[in-house]
Amino acid sequence: MTTYIIRRLIQAVFVLILVTLMVFFVMRLLPGDPIVIYVAQTAQLEAMPPEMIDQLRQQFGLDKPLHIQYINWIGNIFQGDFGESIFYHEKVGKLMLEKFPVTLHIGIVAMVLGAVLGLAAGLLAAIRRGKWLDKIITPLTYIGITIPIFMLAILLIYSLGLKLSWLPITGYTSPFEDFWLSTRQLIMPVICLAVFSLAANARQMRSSMLEVIAQDYIRTAWAKGLSERVVVVKHAMKNSLIPVITLIGLGVGMVFGGSVIIETIFAIPGVGRLMVSSIFGQDYVVVQAITFVMAVIVLLVNLIVDISYGWLDPRIRYG
Amino acid sequence: MVEEKSITGFEEAPPPLSEWRRFRRVFFSRGVVVFGLIVLVLLLLVAVFAPWIAPYDPYEMGVGKSLENPNAQHWLGTDIIGRDTLSRLIYGSRTALMVGFISVGIAGIFGIPLGIIAGYLGGFTNSIIMRAMDALLCFPMLILALVLAAVLGGGIQNVIIALSVATLPGYARVACGVTLSIRENDYILSGQAMGSSDKRIMLKHILPNAFPPLIVLMTMQLGALILAEAGLSFIGIGIEPPGAAWGAMVNTGRNYLRTNPELAFAPCLAIMLVVFAFNMVGDGLRDALDPRLRGLI
Numbered sequence: 001m002t003t004y005i006i007r008r009l010i011q012a013v014f015v016l017i018l019v020t021l022m023v024f025f026v027m028r029l030l031p032g033d034p035i036v037i038y039v040a041q042t043a044q045l046e047a048m049p050p051e052m053i054d055q056l057r058q059q060f061g062l063d064k065p066l067h068i069q070y071i072n073w074i075g076n077i078f079q080g081d082f083g084e085s086i087f088y089h090e091k092v093g094k095l096m097l098e099k100f101p102v103t104l105h106i107g108i109v110a111m112v113l114g115a116v117l118g119l120a121a122g123l124l125a126a127i128r129r130g131k132w133l134d135k136i137i138t139p140l141t142y143i144g145i146t147i148p149i150f151m152l153a154i155l156l157i158y159s160l161g162l163k164l165s166w167l168p169i170t171g172y173t174s175p176f177e178d179f180w181l182s183t184r185q186l187i188m189p190v191i192c193l194a195v196f197s198l199a200a201n202a203r204q205m206r207s208s209m210l211e212v213i214a215q216d217y218i219r220t221a222w223a224k225g226l227s228e229r230v231v232v233v234k235h236a237m238k239n240s241l242i243p244v245i246t247l248i249g250l251g252v253g254m255v256f257g258g259s260v261i262i263e264t265i266f267a268i269p270g271v272g273r274l275m276v277s278s279i280f281g282q283d284y285v286v287v288q289a290i291t292f293v294m295a296v297i298v299l300l301v302n303l304i305v306d307i308s309y310g311w312l313d314p315r316i317r318y319g
Numbered sequence: 320m321v322e323e324k325s326i327t328g329f330e331e332a333p334p335p336l337s338e339w340r341r342f343r344r345v346f347f348s349r350g351v352v353v354f355g356l357i358v359l360v361l362l363l364l365v366a367v368f369a370p371w372i373a374p375y376d377p378y379e380m381g382v383g384k385s386l387e388n389p390n391a392q393h394w395l396g397t398d399i400i401g402r403d404t405l406s407r408l409i410y411g412s413r414t415a416l417m418v419g420f421i422s423v424g425i426a427g428i429f430g431i432p433l434g435i436i437a438g439y440l441g442g443f444t445n446s447i448i449m450r451a452m453d454a455l456l457c458f459p460m461l462i463l464a465l466v467l468a469a470v471l472g473g474g475i476q477n478v479i480i481a482l483s484v485a486t487l488p489g490y491a492r493v494a495c496g497v498t499l500s501i502r503e504n505d506y507i508l509s510g511q512a513m514g515s516s517d518k519r520i521m522l523k524h525i526l527p528n529a530f531p532p533l534i535v536l537m538t539m540q541l542g543a544l545i546l547a548e549a550g551l552s553f554i555g556i557g558i559e560p561p562g563a564a565w566g567a568m569v570n571t572g573r574n575y576l577r578t579n580p581e582l583a584f585a586p587c588l589a590i591m592l593v594v595f596a597f598n599m600v601g602d603g604l605r606d607a608l609d610p611r612l613r614g615l616i
Binding site: 011014015018019022026027029142143145146147148149150151154155157158162252253254256257258260261264265275276279280287291294295296298299302 | 450451453454455456457458459460461462463465466467469470542546549550553554555556566569570573576577580583584587590591594595598
């Protein structure tokens, strides 16, 4: 197990280096000079003498060769310095500290719901295969994986927000300020983010449960006279969880991708909305930092998933 | 004396169903799959013959009054500047299909060879290629597409590039995995023994055998790509006005939910139907080509 973890860690470090290279060089491929963009947004470009632009270039370290810039960038990140936003005139690190908790709050609630309900739904559909419960759950999961996230959002806004006026249609409040309002505002965005992973988890759980149920050791368990609960929970569920865990790990990426759309629709001041506004505002320091942090989170979660995978299934560890 | 039935002495098995007949039998056995296929064929026809089918010019303002509800002249009503929604919906199918098919093609052309090379050569090459793919996979698809589209600038061709890059690692991974198992076959060894070059083995032996899972993946990806394109154009990146894209139609339509809900819901339903159809046909292809892939793709 230790060798397996060490091997996975070394791989992860290597992937992390590649991620930094990708983020850094893609942002350097930008059309246009970052200094010109910076100047154009802060002051009048024409009024700025070329010497001052050169001075700024020096100040931001953009006159150095590319590999030195890269090393400086990495060094700064390790010190928690992600640069300064052109648009907000604030440290990007501070900006992200404000915005990431909002996105993670919604995202984690959605992921937990998607995992728990998805597993339960898949389990029920599998053990009641072909019965009415399966006939309801399975078509619903098809809808769940095909419905565009913004369609769900608009449907919810239209029905629960506009027609019934049950829920507020925009905004975000910290649960520490006003828990009740926060929860009410959270319901629609969380549903939108959770539905895809819920449906995907349910489908995966159902098919892997069906596969496990057909195994000999399940028949043995039944033959021993064990109760349904013991057979299902102890023997079948444990073994069919393995492929589902990978899917849950992939869900992090889906949550970040979805947050871009959801936070735009519901006017939630999270990192997804910051991303969109920074892209339109050409605030590339922010875009670079957010992309990097998201990729690192995805990398870490998948590392944890991989390690737990190896822990659950020895065949993978030694494979 | 017993009459010999065959060389081996056993009763001969009935002639196996031809591959194609078995494929057809499984593929057409499920209603939803056939439904998906019909939807896709119709969609393809609509996209190709859009100029003849669309009742109005999708870009012309004022073919109706502003924000008309559905009526006999405008089956799905009109938008704020009096453009016919049905016509825009029909032209939007061109955008969706074009982005979907071209992106899948580009991602496949680059991703599949990378995966086969990584799987066949193994060792250091494998590590380099697959870790790069892992790194690419760390970026959520929509985020990667958003950043690339922003870096490259809007426009449909850049959306296609962005989505191709974002989906490329999926093909490389599957191709690599399949190659690893195909590589163990004796016919590969015999090819090597006869002195075939690596390139020849990869092209003539591995690629054709790796094809079934890849074609399934491509079909499934088409649905995901159309969803992603809709997401991008919903945010406002991608096709530029006055071009018709379903996602963008939803985004403008959502401002008129109270009076004209069909403006947002019609393109939403179109997206859903298409994605559903691609998923179903992908499912059917998987079951017909290789049922062992169930749960993997």
